[in-house]
Amino acid sequence: MATGTLTIDLDAIAANWQALNSKSDASVETGAVVKADGYGLGAARVARVLARAGARTFFVAVAEEGAAVREALGRSAEIYVFGGHMAGDTDMIHDLDLIPMLNSINQLTRHFEALPGAPFGLQLDTGMNRLGLEPAEWAAVRELALSQAPRLIMSHLASADAPDSPQSADQLRQFLEMTDGTDIRRSLSATGGTLLGPQYHFDLTRPGIGLYGGMPFANAKPVAHVSLPIIQTRLVAPGEVVGYNATWTAPEERLIATVAGGYADGLLRAISGKGSLWHDGVACPIVGRVSMDLITVDISALSEIPPSLDILCAEQGVDDVATTAGTIGYEVLTSLGARYERKTIGGLA
Numbered sequence: 001m002a003t004g005t006l007t008i009d010l011d012a013i014a015a016n017w018q019a020l021n022s023k024s025d026a027s028v029e030t031g032a033v034v035k036a037d038g039y040g041l042g043a044a045r046v047a048r049v050l051a052r053a054g055a056r057t058f059f060v061a062v063a064e065e066g067a068a069v070r071e072a073l074g075r076s077a078e079i080y081v082f083g084g085h086m087a088g089d090t091d092m093i094h095d096l097d098l099i100p101m102l103n104s105i106n107q108l109t110r111h112f113e114a115l116p117g118a119p120f121g122l123q124l125d126t127g128m129n130r131l132g133l134e135p136a137e138w139a140a141v142r143e144l145a146l147s148q149a150p151r152l153i154m155s156h157l158a159s160a161d162a163p164d165s166p167q168s169a170d171q172l173r174q175f176l177e178m179t180d181g182t183d184i185r186r187s188l189s190a191t192g193g194t195l196l197g198p199q200y201h202f203d204l205t206r207p208g209i210g211l212y213g214g215m216p217f218a219n220a221k222p223v224a225h226v227s228l229p230i231i232q233t234r235l236v237a238p239g240e241v242v243g244y245n246a247t248w249t250a251p252e253e254r255l256i257a258t259v260a261g262g263y264a265d266g267l268l269r270a271i272s273g274k275g276s277l278w279h280d281g282v283a284c285p286i287v288g289r290v291s292m293d294l295i296t297v298d299i300s301a302l303s304e305i306p307p308s309l310d311i312l313c314a315e316q317g318v319d320d321v322a323t324t325a326g327t328i329g330y331e332v333l334t335s336l337g338a339r340y341e342r343k344t345i346g347g348l349a
């Protein structure tokens with residue numbers, strides 16, 4: 001086996017969806033965000049396990065991502081597209097029965113002209129200044145847009161992962177101001193907002209990262225496990241250096257393992273000389289630079305040489321690796337890439 005193994009725990013995904021679903025009242029629907037190929041774990045398999053867990057409403061970033069999800073789920077699931085209705089999307093939206101979240105007056109015009117009567121949602125900007133109609137635009141088109149019976153009105157919180165930030169309450173106030181009295185289903189919260197409390201839930205929540213085992217859902221079950229086969233080991237003498245640019249020097253004799261996996265596998269170069277790989281509860285420090293396909297690891301603490309070392313495992317989750325790399329779990333997951341042998345566990349219930 002020459003590549004790393006990425007094992008995806010489908011039961012953990014289902015359990016995370018159920019745990020997030022239990023954070024809101026029974027009257028609130030819990031959707032599922034499966035954009036970016038299901039946060040890098042495979043949109044089709046992830047969508048199927050979420051549907052079996054009870055999810056009925058799915059979200060993707062762009063219309064192209066809707067194809068795999070529609071194929072996996074059949075006609076009954078609702079699939080929303082955050083990016084809305086872009087030029088060139090019309091056939092895909094129609095043929096795959098996708099629901100674009102219309103973000104601008106341009107998109108409203110395009111949708112109503114190209115696909116009159118076809119379902120749509122509306123995204124409002126409540127202060128993040130990323131996607132959605134601004135309050136003044138909304139005021140101008142509100143009556144017309146509502147007369148076309150949108151399926152959903154949503155906005156997105158910028159700081160929901162920081163419960164102390166006053167921005168969420170500001171955005172909530174703005175969202176209420178823009179949508180009270182509309183009688184249309186509303187959605188404001190991703191994973192972070194779902195954990196902020198019932199006033200953030202409205203009719204539908206849209207968790208993503210929490211389903212895949214990432215913060216800010218601290219109680220999430222880990223989903224992704226990665227182990228990397230050891231290709232070679234060598235003893236290095238005191239004073240010998242390891243890896244590109246000789247950034248690590250052995251202080252004494254050490255046993256170094258070279259594993260198959262590197263930054264081309266999403267194992268970010270920023271963990272060079274900082275992170276650890278694990279075996280049986282023992283941390284083995286990364287020494288020297290992470291290269292494209294290889295990582296060098298000090299395994300002197302191990303009593304024997306194992307066939308592989310773990311980088312995502314019980315002792316070290318996506319957020320631990322992210323913290324070492326100076327990034328977030330979302331980036332670690334979605335970076336993992338195509339070179340792993342991918343396996344799943346569970347998901348058969």
Ligand SMILES: *Cc1c(COP(=O)(O)O)cnc(C)c1O
Pocket residue numbers: 033035082155156189190191192206207208209210
């Ligand atoms: C990505 C995204 C989500 C899911 O966010 P998580 O933080 O992963 O739960 C929800 N809504 C929108 C608009 C998004 O872009």
